[in-house]
Amino acid sequence: MIANGEFNFIARHFRPLAGEGSLDLRDDAALIPARPGFELVVSTDTIVENVHFLSDDPAETVSRKLLRVNLSDCAAMGATPFGYFMNVCRPPDRDDRWFESFAAGLAEDQQLFGIHLLGGDTTGIKGPLVLGVTILAWAVAGKAIRRTTAKPGDNVWVTGTIGDAALGLLARRGELPDPDGFLGSRYQLPQPRLGVATAPIVHAGMDISDGLLQDCGHLASESQVNIIIESPLIPLSKQVKAAGADYWPLCLTGGDDYELLLTAPPQNADALRQQAAAAGTDITRIGRVTAGTGEVQLLDANGEAIELAQRGWQHF
Amino acid sequence: MIANGEFNFIARHFRPLAGEGSLDLRDDAALIPARPGFELVVSTDTIVENVHFLSDDPAETVSRKLLRVNLSDCAAMGATPFGYFMNVCRPPDRDDRWFESFAAGLAEDQQLFGIHLLGGDTTGIKGPLVLGVTILAWAVAGKAIRRTTAKPGDNVWVTGTIGDAALGLLARRGELPDPDGFLGSRYQLPQPRLGVATAPIVHAGMDISDGLLQDCGHLASESQVNIIIESPLIPLSKQVKAAGADYWPLCLTGGDDYELLLTAPPQNADALRQQAAAAGTDITRIGRVTAGTGEVQLLDANGEAIELAQRGWQHF
Structure with a gap:
């Protein structure tokens, strides 16, 4: 046409x-x-x-x-x-x-x-x-990274920092200060983390586009495992930290991160860190994979389970 | 997402x-x-x-x-x-x-x-x-049909009938009678002509989506040849014929035909007809390819060049 x-x-x-x-x-x-x-x-x-x-x-x-x-x-x-x-x-x-x-x-x-x-x-x-x-x-051939292959015993990793884009959207709407423009730029210009997820270092992975917790749920469900996230380990930018703790739940459920959520066996931690460094991104261990049927647990600093009101966002 | x-x-x-x-x-x-x-x-x-x-x-x-x-x-x-x-x-x-x-x-x-x-x-x-x-x-590999490979001496062919969908849109808008629903159905449900265009029987081709004359222009231009169309040869459905000659210019310039426009050397005519029959469609010779630089000429029944006011339609 x-x-x-x-x-x-x-x-x-x-x-x-x-x-x-x-x-x-x-x-x-x-x-x-x-x-x-x-x-x-x-x-x-x-x-x-x-x-x-x-x-x-x-x-x-x-x-x-x-x-x-x-x-x-x-x-x-x-x-x-x-x-x-x-x-x-x-x-x-x-x-x-x-x-x-x-x-x-x-x-x-x-x-x-x-x-x-x-x-x-x-x-x-x-x-x-x-x-x-x-x-x-x-x-x-045969080396693509899937969502279906996370294994109990794997660590759970994320690249970059989480929640910048969710707060960036608020900033772009004038609902949150963004003195250095960092948050807004993270909403406008995601950083695709090419070269980090490679087999056999990584077992499973996906990109985080609909909120960390919801996407952990997808990964857990597709792999038929449970995922336990230790919230104090989740990497937050200094700008997100400065916005204050009231905003952090939104950071875990808001969309548009475009960071990678990966699982890898503990013995591959160094190799994964090197791969991430070579690709120009930080990578942070935020939890672990356990046997299960697709549940996600979020733990506070005391190891107690916490519940967030909303997980991710809906397209309609 | x-x-x-x-x-x-x-x-x-x-x-x-x-x-x-x-x-x-x-x-x-x-x-x-x-x-x-x-x-x-x-x-x-x-x-x-x-x-x-x-x-x-x-x-x-x-x-x-x-x-x-x-x-x-x-x-x-x-x-x-x-x-x-x-x-x-x-x-x-x-x-x-x-x-x-x-x-x-x-x-x-x-x-x-x-x-x-x-x-x-x-x-x-x-x-x-x-x-x-x-x-x-x-x-x-190497057998895909392109728009760039029409050769002087080729005949020009079209599958099916031309202009049904253009009049079908008028019918769907209530601007033209469509007693048997044929025209409207041709607008709503194109018939992809799979299996007709194969190398080496066919030299060049494209589908007609923006009007026969405009698409002839694209084929001529991409192949750097001229195309001469004999308008009496253009296949019209009985429903288009019944609509009357006032509507025929629109049939040559209106969009949404999704018939094939093909060129093939004269000696492949029978093979092409058999291929079309096997694919369940009529195919009609409507003109020829000559040496040139991308012009399209439309001839009337006397072989005189005719000019249409509008060629095809614009998306914006």
Whole structure:
């Protein structure tokens, strides 16, 4: 479904971003050669104006967030991304200049992460801006990291710090001070933790997009184990600490972290730390996996179980 | 980005549609094993309420159209589809019952076309229903059909009949009678012409989604040839003929045909006809390819060039 207006729009903004396999965005589809010994990892995420980003977020961070939420899925699978498809539903109020900045953001992250545009489509919409990416990555055959393979005895780890983005959304809405802009930037620009989750160092993993506790629940449930989190171990940024303890429950249930939640046997702790350091991120042990049927327990500093009112957030 | 409400929604409606590689829709991504000797063909199209379908179109035809516009791209590439990713942006007014019918339509076409769901995401939207599919198909390495390889001396062919869907949209809007419902059904339910475009019988091809004349222009331009169409040869359904000659220009420029536009050397005419018959579609020679630089000429019954006011339609 390509019309002339769309053709020109694509040629101006997106053709410069296209690479191998895209057929220069001129055909009905992209062509990806087989890569024997590897599995193709494919993930897709759509972001919607005023659901996943704010109307006045800068175009560059909107496009980079769009890529990064998908890159984060590749990171979670232990896969190396190489290209992506993009779907743009463009409302009349987003002009060409906005898309110039949008494409500049894509170009910057393409270079940073070694990926290129493979294809996509654009269409008009009378409604919010809707942006989708389907990302393609390679994993060594049999080595992709799953959610189903956490083992009792594993430690539970998270990369980076937790809750910055949840408070960043409050800050962006003017509901929380953010003197150095750190919290807001963590909401606008996730850091996909590529290169940290690799087999056999890591047993299981996923990215944290809907809140640490809810995603622990998913991991526990998919692996049919229990997960015990020691809340004092959860890594918080100094900015989250400064916001005060009243905000910390939200940090454990709010979305948009895009950090990795991983499990690994205790003897792999050093290897995992080295891998994380090489990838440029901190990694912190926050708990352990026990035999069970999908429960998550959150312990306070005294080892007593605590209950949070809300776990994660709902899309509808 | 998966929350509990979304989890249940996916489990209810979409998990039954998932197949090999989908990891049961439970992980961060899908895993597609390599298939040596084949190239992966990937195409993506988004359809938007009140742009590509009408608000009161039945849910089953909306979902089937969503799949079929993408299947049509596979057909155009000479590729065999096997799976798809789906992105759903769901406004509050689309209830569970609607999505039950939507999923039933997907299930029906999955069986018909031998494909299954590989992954996707769902999110809320305050605006129109937005539905995206990214489809995956296999093409024998080096045998995918491109838009770039039409050769002077080729004949130009189209499958099926042209313009039914453009008039079908008028009919659906109450602007044209449609006594047997044929035109409306052609708008709501395209017929992807899988199995017709194969190398080396066919030299070049694409699907007709934005109007025959405009898509001829794309093919001519991408192949750097001219295309001459003899308008009396263009296949029209009896319903389009009954609508009267005033409507025929719209048939050549209106969108949503999802028929194939192919070029093939004259000596392959019989082989192409047999291939089309085996695929269950008529195929008609409508013109020829000449040396040139991307022009399209439309001839009348006397061989005189004619000009249409509008070529195709614009997305924005």
